[in-house]
Amino acid sequence: MNPTDSAANLPQVPASLAFASAGASIALEAGALIHEHFKNGVATEYKGDVDLVTVADRASEKLIVERLHQVFPQHGIYGEEGTRKQLHSEYRWYIDPLDGTTNFAHGFPVFCVSMGLEQRPPGLADDQDGTLIAAVIYDPTRDELFTAERGKGAYLNGRPIHVSPTPVLAESLVATGFPSRKRHANPNVFFYQEFTLRSHGVRRAGSAAIDLAYVACGRFDAYWEFNLNPWDTTAGMLLVLEAGGTVTCFDGSPFRINSREVLATNTHIRREMIRIFDDLFAGRDLEPLLTPQEFAAQRAARST
Numbered sequence: 001m002n003p004t005d006s007a008a009n010l011p012q013v014p015a016s017l018a019f020a021s022a023g024a025s026i027a028l029e030a031g032a033l034i035h036e037h038f039k040n041g042v043a044t045e046y047k048g049d050v051d052l053v054t055v056a057d058r059a060s061e062k063l064i065v066e067r068l069h070q071v072f073p074q075h076g077i078y079g080e081e082g083t084r085k086q087l088h089s090e091y092r093w094y095i096d097p098l099d100g101t102t103n104f105a106h107g108f109p110v111f112c113v114s115m116g117l118e119q120r121p122p123g124l125a126d127d128q129d130g131t132l133i134a135a136v137i138y139d140p141t142r143d144e145l146f147t148a149e150r151g152k153g154a155y156l157n158g159r160p161i162h163v164s165p166t167p168v169l170a171e172s173l174v175a176t177g178f179p180s181r182k183r184h185a186n187p188n189v190f191f192y193q194e195f196t197l198r199s200h201g202v203r204r205a206g207s208a209a210i211d212l213a214y215v216a217c218g219r220f221d222a223y224w225e226f227n228l229n230p231w232d233t234t235a236g237m238l239l240v241l242e243a244g245g246t247v248t249c250f251d252g253s254p255f256r257i258n259s260r261e262v263l264a265t266n267t268h269i270r271r272e273m274i275r276i277f278d279d280l281f282a283g284r285d286l287e288p289l290l291t292p293q294e295f296a297a298q299r300a301a302r303s304t
Helices: 018-040 055-071 101-105 188-197 208-216 230-242 270-282 292-303
Strands: 044-046 052-054 076-079 091-099 112-119 131-139 144-149 153-156 173-176 201-203 222-226 246-248 261-265
Touching: 018 055, 018 091, 018 112, 018 131, 018 144, 052 055, 052 101, 055 076, 055 091, 055 112, 076 230, 091 101, 091 208, 091 230, 112 208, 112 230, 131 208, 131 230, 144 208, 144 230, 153 230, 173 188, 173 208, 188 201, 188 222, 188 270, 208 222, 208 230, 208 261, 222 270, 230 246, 230 261, 246 270, 261 270
Parallel strands: 076 091, 173 201, 173 222
Antiparallel strands: 044 052, 091 112, 112 131, 131 144, 144 153, 222 261, 246 261
């Protein structure tokens, strides 16, 4: 997308979403910037042993911070690339200026800009969550803009979205992710195997924000991942909730902004997935897989 495109050609946001609309304008501009970097070639460096960061990450965060300060000078900002501004403000933006950096750096076109807005009442303790009130996720390669505000629904390019109606895990397409560092210490490969065997398939796109947005619009039926950060999850979490889904920890307990694990579902397969997590963590044997004949019989019984 070119930032000089006419407004009529830009993804739309419902007029009722005041915060999300303002955030979307910024995300569209940042998305155009990182897409231009993507087309022109990517310069990368390491910010840890294996964690990549690009010129585009930093340029995008700089742009977002500048624009947010212009539009909402009293708002705080918590950004992936190190921005920490006015964190004691009533409103705090969590921003990932380029979610999917590894994809981006390798020329794989799955990445986005993610912005979530939390409202924190005066006097709220630092270790307590406020209320997530607005979300923006923009995928510039597909020109897809996901927006939501608390109590006002979730939208893709201005049209309402909803989680899928898929009733059971066996008929579901689910998603997960793996960390770029300390993979050897991450147990997710075992969960990946079990959910692959018990679903229509598991996808690993490499962008937590896009995975959550896809749960919200019904492309995925569920998504789980370990060791995420607030800038990864805040926008996507609100999208899923406003689209009728659920977001919890693996044991079904409430998800918090600083939770290190996330399970987002279409609601229907939530209990089934939590039961599998419970059995795997406890080292118990899982229920045997259904045969094709048993699965067909079960499906037929649900349709009667």
